[in-house]
Amino acid sequence: MAPATFGIDLGTTHSCIAYVDEAARPVIAKSAVGEDTTPSVVYFEQPGVALVGTAAKNSALLAPHLVAQLVKRDMGRKNTEFTYHGRRYTPEKISALILRELARAAEENTGHTVRDVVITVPAYFGIAERDATRKAGEIAGLNVLDVLDEPVAAALHHHALDSSPQTRHVLVYDLGGGTFDTTVIRVSGDDIQVVCTDGDGELGGANWDERIVDHLLAAFREAHPNLDPSADEQAMQAFAERAEEVKKALSATMSRNVALRVGGAAVTVPFTRQQFEDLTADLLDRTLAITGRAIETARRKGVEHFDEVLLAGGMTRMPAVAARLKQRFGLDARLSEPDLAVAKGAALFALIRQAKNVRGDARQLGITAVDAMAKKRVATVVPRAFGVKALDPRDPLALTDPLRARQMVAHLLQANTELPADTGPYPFQTAIDNQRMAEIEVWEQAGPTASEELADNTKVGHGMLTGIPARPAGCRIEITFYMSETGALTVHAKELEGGNDVRFDLAIGGMDHKAVAKARTDIAGHQVSG
Ligand code: AMP
Numbered sequence: 079m080a081p082a083t084f085g086i087d088l089g090t091t092h093s094c095i096a097y098v099d100e101a102a103r104p105v106i107a108k109s110a111v112g113e114d115t116t117p118s119v120v121y122f123e124q125p126g127v128a129l130v131g132t133a134a135k136n137s138a139l140l141a142p143h144l145v146a147q148l149v150k151r152d153m154g155r156k157n158t159e160f161t162y163h164g165r166r167y168t169p170e171k172i173s174a175l176i177l178r179e180l181a182r183a184a185e186e187n188t189g190h191t192v193r194d195v196v197i198t199v200p201a202y203f204g205i206a207e208r209d210a211t212r213k214a215g216e217i218a219g220l221n222v223l224d225v226l227d228e229p230v231a232a233a234l235h236h237h238a239l240d241s242s243p244q245t246r247h248v249l250v251y252d253l254g255g256g257t258f259d260t261t262v263i264r265v266s267g268d269d270i271q272v273v274c275t276d277g278d279g280e281l282g283g284a285n286w287d288e289r290i291v292d293h294l295l296a297a298f299r300e301a302h303p304n305l306d307p308s309a310d311e312q313a314m315q316a317f318a319e320r321a322e323e324v325k326k327a328l329s330a331t332m333s334r335n336v337a338l339r340v341g342g343a344a345v346t347v348p349f350t351r352q353q354f355e356d357l358t359a360d361l362l363d364r365t366l367a368i369t370g371r372a373i374e375t376a377r378r379k380g381v382e383h384f385d386e387v388l389l390a391g392g393m394t395r396m397p398a399v400a401a402r403l404k405q406r407f408g409l410d411a412r413l414s415e416p417d418l419a420v421a422k423g424a425a426l427f428a429l430i431r432q433a434k435n436v437r438g439d440a441r442q443l444g445i446t447a448v449d450a451m452a453k454k455r456v457a458t459v460v461p462r463a464f465g466v467k468a469l470d471p472r473d474p475l476a477l478t479d480p481l482r483a484r485q486m487v488a489h490l491l492q493a494n495t496e497l498p499a500d501t502g503p504y505p506f507q508t509a510i511d512n513q514r515m516a517e518i519e520v521w522e523q524a525g526p527t528a529s530e531e532l533a534d535n536t537k538v539g540h541g542m543l544t545g546i547p548a549r550p551a552g553c554r555i556e557i558t559f560y561m562s563e564t565g566a567l568t569v570h571a572k573e574l575e576g577g578n579d580v581r582f583d584l585a586i587g588g589m590d591h592k593a594v595a596k597a598r599t600d601i602a603g604h605q606v607s608g
Pocket of ligand 1: 325
């Protein structure tokens, strides 16, 4: 058997793993229970015993204190840990357990060893979140060839990135179970680049489900005014399941009856697609507002027209999505396996990454597309701006009373700069007379758009420049940022009076090799099943 490479969509609510078969087609490797996707839920059944997926999801309401879910939202967050059975777990470790189960089930169902993988991340993920995702893979014992933007993976799946001499622009609208994002990609020959991305990390299918649950609850109470199912956890679990089922059903049919039973009391609630769309119209409107913002950002960057509009995420199966994109923006969206597209695209990308190694095998296997794909280059960009904390030079207090002057973040490295990047020296000055040292604080943009306000940025590290000669304020300091292709940041600060300098590397992900090795040993001792 050829050594397969796998693509993994490590999602907020669902994950999915795929590989490329002998006929060069990406294929989903099924979960332990024979499904295409696996809920990204971990149930710590006993110390050192983890259930992952559907079984874990079903335990969520019965033993919520032993269940981890939506952990993707915490990826890359420092000092975040969860405790189960007295053991501490970082988001990376919990993700590693999900990855181990995906790999285990895929090995069982395909016969291929799962070792070399590409894992996808949202385009808005910063360096820390990307690094945490890579580390999660390493903790799971996988060889992470690369982390890839989800919209780029979706576009690969749709062949929207196939080589053509003309520059094309692709808009990806991705509405999943827990998050929404929309991304514009530029394809020029073999170069693929993210132009801009926008989204809401707290908007997804679960919000639609909640609306249906509220509606069902109201209908139940109307029929049985003396009963309150909301106090009954098992009843609420059943309502949540019915809500998701009817939501999915209404993507294919115009109406559905929902049968509810709490204790001995039962009611059947008729529910139509129109009712559903009316109940949730404002949620869809929020995604459209964000899409409008992304289109506007892309326009400012010279994108006038979209050659392709692609839908990703299971929620885009709702007919209202494509209909509203057409109505509001005149966009004709393509829908094809939206919940599997990202994993399949990642599998194709894993093959690209391995192309050099597998070319021999590929010829043998008749994969003619591999050579063409191997030429493709996905430009990695800095997803968010990086800068240093400085006094605002426009504030008159900066000269007269620097301690009270406005502090801001001066961005040296702008979002969407291609990597590797070298900013060249940026000029700064000492603020105080006889200032002998300067703390270089490095900050990363936290929100969707770059802003100078400290509150809109997160501190990611610092270094100390010492040995500045005693001089009046205004000693010149030059700061340069270098960022490698994988996002490792090196900061160089030099004072020009005495010639002293400091250079420091920021491991923005926070976990060093030793910590990864330790986490890997911890997780290796766990028994994981689906
Ligand atoms: P994802 O995270 O991309 O797998 O998206 C999962 C979300 O899509 C969940 O909220 C599902 O309930 C939802 N979903 C899956 N299939 C459908 C469908 N046919 N119609 C509407 N929503 C769906």
